[in-house]
Amino acid sequence: GAVVSQHPSRVICKSGTSVKxxxxxxxxxxxxxxxxxxxxxxxxMLMATxxxxxxxxxxxxxxxxxxxINHASLTLSTLTVTSAHPEDSSFYICSAPGQGETQYFGPGxxxxxx
Amino acid sequence: xxxxxxxxxxxxxxxRAANLPCNHSTISGNEYVYWYRQIHSxxxxxxxxxxxxxxxxxxxxxxxxxxxxxxxxxxxxATLRDTAVYYCIVSMTNAGKSTFGDGTTLTVKP
Numbered sequence: 646g647a648v649v650s651q652h653p654s655r656v657i658c659k660s661g662t663s664v665k666x667x668x669x670x671x672x673x674x675x676x677x678x679x680x681x682x683x684x685x686x687x688x689x690m691l692m693a694t695x696x697x698x699x700x701x702x703x704x705x706x707x708x709x710x711x712x713x714i715n716h717a718s719l720t721l722s723t724l725t726v727t728s729a730h731p732e733d734s735s736f737y738i739c740s741a742p743g744q745g746e747t748q749y750f751g752p753g754x755x756x757x758x759x
Numbered sequence: 760x761x762x763x764x765x766x767x768x769x770x771x772x773x774x775r776a777a778n779l780p781c782n783h784s785t786i787s788g789n790e791y792v793y794w795y796r797q798i799h800s801x802x803x804x805x806x807x808x809x810x811x812x813x814x815x816x817x818x819x820x821x822x823x824x825x826x827x828x829x830x831x832x833x834x835x836x837a838t839l840r841d842t843a844v845y846y847c848i849v850s851m852t853n854a855g856k857s858t859f860g861d862g863t864t865l866t867v868k869p
Contacts, residue, residue, distance in 0.1 A: 649802075679856050688846070689803070689859040738802050740857070748857060750795075750802035 648672060649741050651751035658729055659759055666724045666754045668695075668739030674719035675741035680712075683736040683753075695722040695739075729758045763847045768864045771841075777834040779863050781847030784828040790851050792823060794832045796843040797862070803846065806832065837867045 648671040658664050668678055676697045681689040693714055694702040701714035711733075713725040726733050734757050740750040764782040771777040783792065791810050795803040807814055807821045809830070814821045820833040834841055846862040 651802075681859075688861050689797075689857075691856050691858070694856055736800070740802075742855070747805050748793075748795075750804070753800070753802045755800070 649739065649749045649751040651737075651739060651754050653754060654752065655755040655757075657757045657759065660730050661728055663725055663727045664729055664756060666726070666737055666739075666756075668722045668724070668741070668751055670720045670741045670743075670749070673741075673743050675722075675743075676719060678716065678722040678739055678741045680714065680722075680724050681738045681740070683738060689738060692724075695724075697722075726756065729756070731758045734758045763849055763860050765845070765847055765860060765863045767861065768866070770866050770868055771834075771837045773839060773867050773869050774836055777837040777841065777865055777867070779832040779834075779845050779847075779865060780829065781832070782829045783847070783849045786827050786849050787851075790849050792821065792827075792830045793848045793850060793857075794819070794821065795846045795848065795857075796841075797846065798840075798843045803859075806845075837865075839867050839869065841865065842867045 650669045652667045678695040680692045682692050683689045691704050692707045695714045695716040697716040703709045716722045736753050736755050738753045740748050743749050791808050793808040794806040797803045807819050809821045809823050823830045844862040844864050846859050848857050
């Protein structure tokens with residue numbers, strides 16, 4: 646079945662640095678991908694919609710200059726957390742719609758900012 | 760998308776059926792009911808979806824009431840690996856963004 650991968654699976658970085666997270670659809674093309682953030686013991690919160698060939702659409706309250714999204718190809722979207730701070734530590738998950746009205750989620754990336 | 764309400768937690772004995780309810784009283788006629796689950800520290804996994812009729816696949820069964828205001832996800836023979844957070848989502852399409860509620864934490868006990 647369709648698979649969505651994320652890289653890296655976990656990352657630890659120092660405060661003030663930038664971190665890039667990749668989301669790939671492995672055997673299907675995705676003109677749209679979605680980025681979610683999940684804090685411990687909380688539900689997934691949609692951050693933005695990544696659109697191939699155009700700008701991402703951000704949810705209210707999400708800083709577009711802090712969370713840079715680039716949908717470089719039909720199989721790759723990247724989320725860059727710029728100037729990361731400890732409060733950005735979270736579980737970041739991407740998803741992509743596949744065939745048959747099914748949404749496929751990546752395994753998630755755990756970010757820890759020290 | 761319509762809002763959903765689920766109990767925060769449920770327990771189930773291993774080997775027994777797990778019945779997870781979801782209320783979606785404001786669902787509109789063209790909205791589907793989708794179920795996902797999230798095992799600890801993993802991405803959500805699609806389980807099943809339906810519009811009006813009951814549905815069954817290799818993972819679970821979905822029972823939707825006639826007025827479509829509520830539904831029940833049934834795991835017929837729960838195993839320890841079914842311990843997860845189960846999310847009920849109502850949406851016109853699964854191809855768009857998903858609005859996750861708090862879900863139900865199902866704990867399957869030996």
